[in-house]
Amino acid sequence: MRRHFSRYIVIGLMTFSGCSVLNPNVTEPVFLSNENAAKSWVNGLRRQLALTMNQVVVSTELVSDNYYNNRTLSSKVFDIPQIDYFDLDVNNLQVQVQRLREMSEYGLSTVLKGDPTATAADSTEVYFSNAFAHLLSGELFVGLPGSNLGPVLTPTQHLERAILLLDKALALSTNENDRNAFTLLKARAYYQLGDAVNASKYATAVMSKTTLLRQAKFDGLNNVPNDMQTYLYSSTNNEFAPLPRLDFLDPKYYHTGLAATDQKPVTITKAEEAYLIQAEVQLSAGQLDASRVTMKQLLDVVSARGSVSIDDKKETRNGGNRKDYPLTAVKVKFDVSDNARSGYVLDRQAGNIKAYTISGTLVKAEDLDAAVSQDQLLYLLYRLRQEIFIAEGRRMTDLGIRFPVSQTEQLNNPNVKAEHIQAQLPGFIPLNRGMDDFTYDKDNGVVTMKYDMNAVLVKNKHAKELFPFIQ
Incomplete structure (x- = not known):
């Protein structure tokens, strides 16, 4: 992607000055002569992080089995899933990730060096932004250039760069929460690399920080709203609908007053991931009892996040691609062979509902006690990952x-x-919108998923695309 300096300058200055008017007369020398250039650039990077997360969350949630596009102008084919290199949404996602990388690189090479008032905290934020761009590149793409029109780096190369950059951020930071967040992001990168030793090392280093949380912030008043919040709640039509077995976790983002001033943040990293990583390391090593204990500890962390009570009576999931979405508290079967379960689909007309803004799950300690094999625990672990990370x-x-x-x-x-x-699309992924498909037996009050994707994953646990620690 080509660098457009004037556009990036405007992004930084808009946030710094509070001005929403684009200034075509701002040039590189003028900007760099500003005594607050570094702080302005950091603010611009925070804005770009929010824009990047908007594209990441909306696009990837549609591709997954978490949500389907009920009636929006967003991608109509990611639900299939169909991912074509010529798709505008694919390009939009790459643009936002690459823009975060290039903005942070310019900050490191030029802005910080040219501003004598730049602080270690400014440098820390720029290194983090660069690291996170490489982390997203390594997780989401088959490969991406690591420089403007440069060679295409592999996911492994991007993840290794992310780790090195996080080390630089850690060396500069004196903020405890930032240091813990960067450490957990290193664990996440090592997890994706399949390095169980280092993933465990950095995950366990922050497991005692049970309130750890780092998020991307949005600003509806300055035209940076949380797009997922718009699709899930702010719109009158609730355009994205969750898979019915995930209905109880929706909406993760909502507003209680004026939407523009109540834009919920999106989580970048949180304490829960340390437990998820460690549990998978233990499980992959055959340490079933230890993994079970770690997941039980995780349930305590999730429970402590709490919930809020909100009015969601305007929720109408029908009238779009599906006209048979259950709107009352029916039972759910994860697939045709499952027992009917309660609590997954909410009756939003009966009164306020419980909403989880950080993490929620219906996995219980007794479920973990009942799981006696590696596959059974692995299944619950990935249910936990899905429910805890939904809409992130x-x-x-x-x-x-x-x-x-x-x-x-x-x-x-x-x-x-x-x-x-x-695109990398494993052969075990159902096509023709199968991951989002379900049937609704109104007479018996039971909705049944066509596929239990966590069961599908466990069945294919040795596939090269899955479970980084299992050989």
Whole structure:
């Protein structure tokens, strides 16, 4: 992707000055001569992080089995899932991730060096932004250039760069919460690399920090709303609908007053992930009892996050792609062979509902006690990952799916090869919108998922796209 300096300058200045008017007369020398250039650039990076997370969350949640597009102008094919390199939404996602990377690189190479008032905290934030761009590149794509029109780096190369950059951020930071967040992000990168030793090392280092949380913030008044909140709650039509067995977790983002001033943040990293990583390390090593204990501890962390009571009576999931979504508290079967379960679909007309803004789950300690094999515990672990990370842009990666390099990049960058423009879509992923499909038996009050994707994952646990620690 080509760098457009004037556009990035405007992004930084808009947030710093509070002005929403684009100024075409701001040039590089003028900006760099501003005594607050570094702080302005950091504010611009925070804005770009929010824009990037908007694209990441909306696109990947649609591709996954978490949500389907009921009636919006967002991608109509990601639900299939169909991921073409020439799709505009694929390009939009790459643009936002690459823009975060290039903005942070310019901050490191030019802005910080040119501003004598730049602080260690400013540098820390820029290194974090660069690291996170590489982390997203490594998790979400089959490969992406690591520089403007440069060679396409593999996911492994992006993740290794992310770790090095997080180390630089850690070396500069004196903020305890930031240091814990960067440490957990290192665990996440090592997890994706399949390095169980280091993933466990950095996950356990922060497991005592049970309130750890780092989020991307949004600003509806300055035209940076949380797009997922718009789709889930702010709109009158509730355009994205969750899989019915995840209905109880929706909406994760909502507003109680004026939508523009109540834009919920999206989580980048949180304490729960440390437990999830450690439990998977233990489970993959055959330490079933230890893994069970770690997951029980995780349930305590989730429970402590709490919930809120909100009015969601305007929820109308029908009238779009599906006209048979259950709107009362019916029972749910995860697939046709499952027993009917209660508590998954809420009756929103009966009164206020419980909403989880950080984490929620219906996995119970007794479920973990009843699981006696590695496969049974692995199934519950990935149920926990799905429910805890819902609407945060993480599920698609757990399904083993990756986006290709976009056609725009291919047409401008001779380093893009044929293998880079093919999405990674494992053969066990159901097509034809199968992951989002269900049937509703109104007479008996039971909705049945066509596929229990966590069971599908466990059945295919040795697939190269899945479970980084299991060989």
